[in-house]
Amino acid sequence: MPKPRKAQISLDATPYYHCVSRCVRRAFLCGLDQLTGKSYEHRRGWLENKLLSLPSIFAIDIAAYAIMSNHYHVVLYVDSEQARNWTDYEVVERWHKLFRGSPVSAKFLQHKELSDGEKTTLDLLISKWRERLQDISWFMRVLNEAIAREANREDRCTGRFWEGRFKSQALLDEKALLACLAYVDLNPVRAKMARTPEHSDHTSVKKRYNKAVKASNPNPPEHQVKGLLPFTGHPNNDIKKGLPVPLTDYLALVDWTGRIIREDKRGAVSSFLPPILDRLNLDQQEWIKLSQGFETSYKTFAGCTEKMKLAGQLLGYQRVRTT
Structure with missing residues (x-):
């Protein structure tokens, strides 16, 4: 039996969560329905626009997202301090x-x-x-209900559009966070919906790429995409809120990972190991495993064994699955 959401979320353990929501109907959220020939591609815009509007209301920021044909991924950062203030x-x-x-x-x-x-x-x-207003369940509820109403109106029907529960994974450390960000950003590449990350429509990585190529120095937060949680560099710097590596390092990491995953690029850069992997103490094969199958590698919690056990203790788990 699935655990209640409050038993899966501990802001004392981490403010970062990977969420996935899937459609229940045969008709796609987006894309072309091969049976009827009807295109639902415009619904990606609905979802993306609504998703990017909610951080202006909630104390929740978006670190990454990818809108697929019958589901979407989003990595959320809960800013409890903002809500308290x-x-x-x-x-x-x-x-x-x-x-x-x-x-x-x-x-x-x-x-x-x-x-x-x-x-x-x-x-x-x-x-x-x-x-x-700092609860990811309410964030997801507002987002999904808005899209469901629009889709039902367009389809002239009633009933559920989304599965009853969205999937949630707590990202407990830097390795898990970066692996999950890359996993989300590379979803369209793995699904052969796009050739490269920067050509992946309705994704956070495309927005970040497009902004970065126009900036002389894309790393300062003020030069990055508005509405997305910025990459601020080392976690011990003076900037309190932000993703803990420079944006340029992350984009290089995503590009390298995408080349490894794509069959036509496998081996072309297999001897290249970005410096960021060295700093994270991850070897090439471990990184590929995490970034290709993040949802299957982890269940409720994602991180090192010590962090997963600590999160389990905070939430009152008697036992936590660590593999």
């Missing part, structure tokens, strides 16, 4: 961008005077909404 007004304002709220919260936004009972009610609502 919001004022009460900011929490209510953000929630009202997603839902109607309540008469009390609407009155609060209009700067009208509240009674003592209304203030108590509002405090409870704000506490609940602050938690939900």
Whole structure:
């Protein structure tokens, strides 16, 4: 029996999570339906636009994403500190961008005077909404429900569009995080939907490539794509939030990994080992295994054995599968 989501997520263990959501209907989320000849390619734009809009509301950033034919991948970063620092007004304002709220919260936004009972009610609502705005389950719910409504309207039908549960993996250390980012970014290449990462439509890596080639120095966060969690370099630098390698190192790593995975490039660069792999203490074969089959290599937790055991203890697991 699947564990409840709250038993799979511990922000004390890691703020990074890999999520996958899949369609339940035969009709694709995107792409061409070979049976009917109808194209659903435009739905990728729906999903990408909605996905990239949500970090402006939630205290959750997007580290990577790839929108495929009948599923999508996203790597999320939960910024609890940001949520704690919001004022009460900011929490209510953000929630009202997603839902109607309540008469009390609407009155609060209009700067009208509240009674003592209304203030108590509002405090409870704000506490609940602050938690939900840093909750990946609510993030995924808002995203999936919006796309399901649009798809059902277009298909003139009702019923489920997505599987009931999305898959979630906690990324517990730097190796797991980078392997998962590369796995997500290379999904279209592995599926033969694109020749190279920079030609992979509706992916974070294409956005990062397109921005990087226009910048004289693509590594500073201010020169990177807005709306995606930036690569900030070494984790011990002065920048608190960001992915822990330089952007150029990561793009080189993805390019090298993609060449190894692609059959027509296998062996062409097999003797080349990017410096980033040396710094992560990963050998070539270990890296290829992780970046090709991340979902099968790990279940609920991804990381070294020590980190997985620690995460299990934080969540009250009696036993954690580490292989």
